[in-house]
Amino acid sequence: MLSIVSIILGALIGSFLNVCILRLPKEESIITPGSHCPSCQNPIKFYDNVPLISYILLKGRCRHCRSAISFQYPLIEGITALGSLILFLKFGPSLSYLVYFAFLASLIIITVIDLHHQIIPDVISLPGIGVGLLASLIIPQIHLRDSLIGIVSGGGSLFVVATLYQWLFKREGMGGGDIKLLAMIGAFLGWKAVLLTILLSSLIGSMTGIIIMVLKGKDFKYAIPFGPFLSLGAVISLFYQNEIIFWYLRYRG
Numbered sequence: 001m002l003s004i005v006s007i008i009l010g011a012l013i014g015s016f017l018n019v020c021i022l023r024l025p026k027e028e029s030i031i032t033p034g035s036h037c038p039s040c041q042n043p044i045k046f047y048d049n050v051p052l053i054s055y056i057l058l059k060g061r062c063r064h065c066r067s068a069i070s071f072q073y074p075l076i077e078g079i080t081a082l083g084s085l086i087l088f089l090k091f092g093p094s095l096s097y098l099v100y101f102a103f104l105a106s107l108i109i110i111t112v113i114d115l116h117h118q119i120i121p122d123v124i125s126l127p128g129i130g131v132g133l134l135a136s137l138i139i140p141q142i143h144l145r146d147s148l149i150g151i152v153s154g155g156g157s158l159f160v161v162a163t164l165y166q167w168l169f170k171r172e173g174m175g176g177g178d179i180k181l182l183a184m185i186g187a188f189l190g191w192k193a194v195l196l197t198i199l200l201s202s203l204i205g206s207m208t209g210i211i212i213m214v215l216k217g218k219d220f221k222y223a224i225p226f227g228p229f230l231s232l233g234a235v236i237s238l239f240y241q242n243e244i245i246f247w248y249l250r251y252r253g
């Protein structure tokens, strides 16, 4: 029963994340005005704004002007609902569930905004560092010391990589946004997960880069935003860090 509540809560929050994704890069208010169709500007009524369900009932089109509604909306709502359910099944009805759900929601916003605009909004990552640090005081999964080392190692390691990269190649490879994002990830997950996140995101990121180069024939300077890979690495670390570290320690020799 509570699992169903976590799915509904996830879909509702997902709907709010869509608003953040659309408006944060334009520095618009995320509260007012209410949602409106980007084509005809007609306000969207509450009964047309039910996460996932309205999209299906309206067959993906605006009620007034019939222009297509981006598939991104139901996609984000679906992913957020699923993420909420998985976290609920892992942590149960607890503060830990709420903390990690807030963390996941931030990563979803950051990923989509970085994909569209190649920026990671400070307004998410900087407060995120503080929230992660505070959370380490109240949830049993992480201790304050681990969170602090996570912030320093996360932000610090990327800062060193970014500086080296700039010095070697004379151009910016990684932005300050990535550095603040990894500091936030460190705050929530601790330093071990930071190392794992760097490893996983570099691995997945470079494989994706090679695939894109082969498929599109773009050269190495074609910049792919790194934020989505850091976020993906962080989500994998959140769910599987114990299993991966255990597996590594068991099979390394």
Ligand SMILES: [Zn+2]
Binding pocket: 037, 038, 039, 040, 041, 042, 062, 063, 064, 065, 066, 067
């Ligand atoms: Zn419309």
